[in-house]
Amino acid sequence: MGLGTVLLAGAALYALPGIAGAEEVPQANDSYYTKAQKTLSRKLAQKINTRPAKNVILFIGDGMSITTVTAIRILQGQMHGRSGEENVLSWEEFPHTALSKTYNSNQQVPDSAGTASAFMTGAKTKAGVINVNQTVPRGDCGASHDNHLESILEMSEKAGINTGIVTTARLTHATPAAAYAHAPERGWENDSEIPQAERNKGCKDIAQQFVDFSLGDGIEVAFGGGRSNFLPHSLTDEEGKKGNRTDKRNLVEEWQTKHPNGRYVWNQKGFDALDPNAKGPVLGLFNASHMNYEPDRAADKGKEPSLADMTRKAIQSLEARDDGYFLYVEGARIDHGHHGGNAYRALHDGVALADAVQMAKEMTNGEDTLIIVTSDHSHGFVMTGYATLGNPILGKVVENDAHGEPHTSPALALDDGPYTTVGYYTGSGAPVRQPRSDLTHVDTEAKNFKQQAIVPTKSEKHGGEDVAIYARGPGAYLFQGVVEQNYIFHVMQHALRLKK
Structure with missing residues (x-):
């Protein structure tokens, strides 16, 4: 019996009533839980293709x-x-x-x-x-x-x-x-x-x-x-x-x-x-x-x-x-x-x-x-900060409050300026011998906006x-x-x- 057969058999036993541990878990109707179960089923049914490729x-x-x-x-x-x-x-x-x-x-x-x-x-x-x-x-x-x-x-x-x-x-x-x-x-x-x-x-x-x-x-x-x-x-x-x-x-x-x-x-x-x-x-x-x-x-x-x-x-x-x-x-x-x-x-x-x-x-x-x-x-290229779910990926970081709900204004760094979710370690977006630019009134989702960087270089590096x-x-x-x-x-x- 192959590993896939064992796993399938295990999945089937889990679903049978009367088996110890087979009862429905409290999160069974949670949307993330049910989606993951569907993914598992799809993976278990997966077959390996060993034929030559045309x-x-x-x-x-x-x-x-x-x-x-x-x-x-x-x-x-x-x-x-x-x-x-x-x-x-x-x-x-x-x-x-x-x-x-x-x-x-x-x-x-x-x-x-x-x-x-x-x-x-x-x-x-x-x-x-x-x-x-x-x-x-x-x-x-x-x-x-x-x-x-x-x-x-x-x-x-x-x-x-x-x-x-x-x-x-x-x-x-x-x-x-x-x-x-x-x-x-x-x-x-x-x-x-x-x-x-x-x-x-x-x-x-x-x-x-x-x-x-x-x-x-x-x-x-x-x-x-x-x-x-x-x-x-x-x-x-x-x-x-x-x-x-x-x-x-x-x-x-x-x-x-x-x-x-x-x-x-x-x-x-x-x-x-x-x-x-x-x-x-x-x-x-x-x-x-x-x-x-x-x-x-x-x-x-x-x-x-x-x-x-x-x-x-x-x-x-x-x-x-x-x-x-x-x-x-x-x-x-x-x-x-x-x-x-x-x-x-x-x-x-x-x-x-x-x-x-x-x-x-x-x-x-x-x-x-x-x-x-x-x-x-x-x-x-980095993606960081604690942005709320659905925050524009090119936008400024908006965090959640103590109740898990989004704030109405962007989060501020220690220099009292907002910052974006994505940015670069090197690149032309880094300041040279001066403070970081204030993004408060900058449209960071604009097509020509250059994300901020840390190390100033002519071109961003691999x-x-x-x-x-x-x-x-x-x-x-x-x-x-x-x-x-x-x-x-x-x-x-x-x-x-x-x-x-």
């Missing part, structure tokens, strides 16, 4: 710490008129979870290049490098040549599995680049950023590596920003932005020449017109640099699709082809909002990621598709604590306990039955 979708909430997840959950609930704390995000319904240790091979608090390389290749490496092993000094082109790490996307293409990348960052940025590129320096996104001495050693910039990618039948779908890294400096794009390249190459045209049956789009109109059933690869570059934050998307000149819309179109396109797929989706600007000390944008982009995961859940079958949601690293992994589908049960971040690759590799 498809794998890896979602990365860049910079999405556990505190960030909590705040996103509350914000989403409050956006729908609820108190927020009881809300459940799309990935929080997944049956299997674990914690991921995010350090780089040379750095206690990691960067995105090293972390993305870890979960894409199965081996940890240095901060700032993309898919080269830990022996390579950062920025050393010559040392990198024979020390590449193969990514899960590269393996998938070799195995005849279709592939796709969706990101709200530049397509050449560190996290998405780890799908297809190899570079000893994450900043080498276009040729102008590589020192001439390193170019002479034969290193290609990341945009060129994307266009030159030729494993299998190539990457089927790629949506993101970063158009300027593909265009020459002499060219101004449709939105009035100049290209970054100094080698005079137009890599968009080169991609189109290489893929005569491919489709290139740069705005919402072109995106909407894409037929997911059409043959050939798809490339969408919707911004000269990073795509807009979700709250700012409507103001874009050419308009941009949402992360959920790009995810939907990518899945439709990949499912129209045979042989399964690996899809890599990044909610990139959660990280950028945090770096700017702006929780409003970070959390709203987190809600956009939750919408994208919900879209994927609805479009796929949990029996044959493994969906993983995780983060590359955390941030020094955090080093573990992040969560959430999983559903074939092989998801292998996520449990505390694991190294590079272990994520090994579960995906096993689920797709790729070479070891």
Whole structure:
């Protein structure tokens, strides 16, 4: 008899009348109690899926710490008129979870290049490098040549599995680049950023590596920003932005020449017109640099699709082809909002990621598709104070009185000023050699408000604590306990039955 059978039997005995201890407990009708009983029943009925995965979708909430997840959950609930704390995000319904240790091979608090390389290749490496092993000094082109790490996307293409990348960052940025590129320096996104001495050693910039990618039948779908890294400096794009390249190459045209049956789009109109059933690869570059934050998307000149819309179109396109797929989706600007000390944008982009995961859940079958949601690293983002239930997550702390009822005014710190529930340890919101700003008459829920911080730095810094992994589908049960971040690759590799 298995453990699940024993537990089920125990649950059944508890419900039988006449058994000692089977009487109803006083709190049996409490709403939290009954909800927990339903959760227990669901967990007891859960079955482990050990079959191979036809498809794998890896979602990365860049910079999405556990505190960030909590705040996103509350914000989403409050956006729908609820108190927020009881809300459940799309990935929080997944049956299997674990914690991921995010350090780089040379750095206690990691960067995105090293972390993305870890979960894409199965081996940890240095901060700032993309898919080269830990022996390579950062920025050393010559040392990198024979020390590449193969990514899960590269393996998938070799195995005849279709592939796709969706990101709200530049397509050449560190996290998405780890799908297809190899570079000893994450900043080498276009040729102008590589020192001439390193170019002479034969290193290609990341945009060129994307266009030159030729494993299998190539990457089927790629949506993101970063158009300027593909265009020459002499060219101004449709939105009035100049290209970054100094080698005079137009890599968009080169991609189109290489893929005569491919489709290139740069705005919402072109995106909407894409037929997911059409043959050939798809490339969408919707911004000269990073795509807009979700709250700012409507103001874009050419308009941009949402992360959920790009995810939907990518899945439709990949499912129209045979042989399964690996899809890599990044909610990139959660990280950028945090770096700017702006929780409003970070959390709203987190809600956009939750919408994208919900879209994927609805479009796929949990029996044959493994969906993983995780983060590359955390941030020094905190949620503190004794705010009353339902207090606006971006608002000032309002505590309860001695009777457990909310006060009518915000709580005051020892400097007699109010403070917010969420804030940062480092960042531009910290005062430099002066007292903390008085927030009494400040709208802390405004889109451009920067949360207060303690240590003044130009940009808010990453955090080093573990992040969560959430999983559903074939092989998801292998996520449990505390694991190294590079272990994520090994579960995906096993689920797709790729070479070891």
